[in-house]
């Protein structure tokens with residue numbers, strides 16, 4: 379049996395990251411799963427039928443990201459897909475943010491994404507791999523209370539495009555989900571009021587599409603919005 383392809387997922391302990399991990403396992407990938415809460419990660423890994431490792435990861439801490447890379451390479455020796463998914467949300471008027479809250483959004487959603495890509499770049503290049511930047515449908519639009527969060531996703535879009543230009547041997551996908559029923563921004567999966575939201579498993583089908591697409595195409599961007607909600611652009 380040839381060695382399976384290897385995928386790395388940040389923020390894999392719940393929500394979209396856990397759904398991405400499930401699809402990657404179904405598609406035959408071995409998995410390196412990172413997030414801060416190891417017990418949740420282990421629960422996700424145990425539910426998957428795939429070789430997997432779990433490792434505590436705080437994407438805001440360079441040493442933590444590098445340690446995650448080291449254990450991944452020690453166990454699997456290669457990285458074919460990187461899902462840059464870890465992210466947080468906080469929504470209120472601009473003037474209501476504290477400097478700490480503002481900086482934390484950028485630390486996780488932007489600096490954390492950059493640190494993650496930087497850490498895994500060499501093995502990804504060796505594999506001519508796929509990088510999926512999980513931004514949002516708000517990487518090109520804004521709304522009241524969403525300023526700092528949208529700014530982080532605009533920034534992620536810029537990083538994704540720059541990464542593609544600088545490393546044409548990679549395939550960089552900006553995956554842009556609309557409102558999705560997860561634990562995002564302190565919510566609970568299945569909480570009332572989110573009935574019309576996308577399911578995390580539905581968004582993960584977009585990843586499956588990207589994984590299965592013949593490699594002569596570079597899928598650059600995929601946006602999904604809940605069909606049950608009014609379109610917004």
Ligand SMILES: NC(=O)c1ccc[n+]([C@@H]2O[C@H](COP(=O)([O-])OP(=O)(O)OC[C@H]3O[C@@H](n4cnc5c(N)ncnc54)[C@H](OP(=O)(O)O)[C@@H]3O)[C@@H](O)[C@H]2O)c1
Nearest residue numbers: 389391393394413414415436437464465557558560561562
């Ligand atoms: N839900 C939506 O409506 C929606 C829409 C568009 C885009 N997105 C994006 O989708 C991504 C996943 O969000 P989600 O909806 O699945 O939210 P979620 O259910 O809250 O999951 C967030 C994940 O990120 C991890 N995480 C948070 N801070 C981290 C850190 N410093 N280091 C490492 N991991 C960290 C969390 O685990 P720990 O807390 O254990 O670290 C968790 O696994 C985010 O980038 C979000 O912006 C979400």
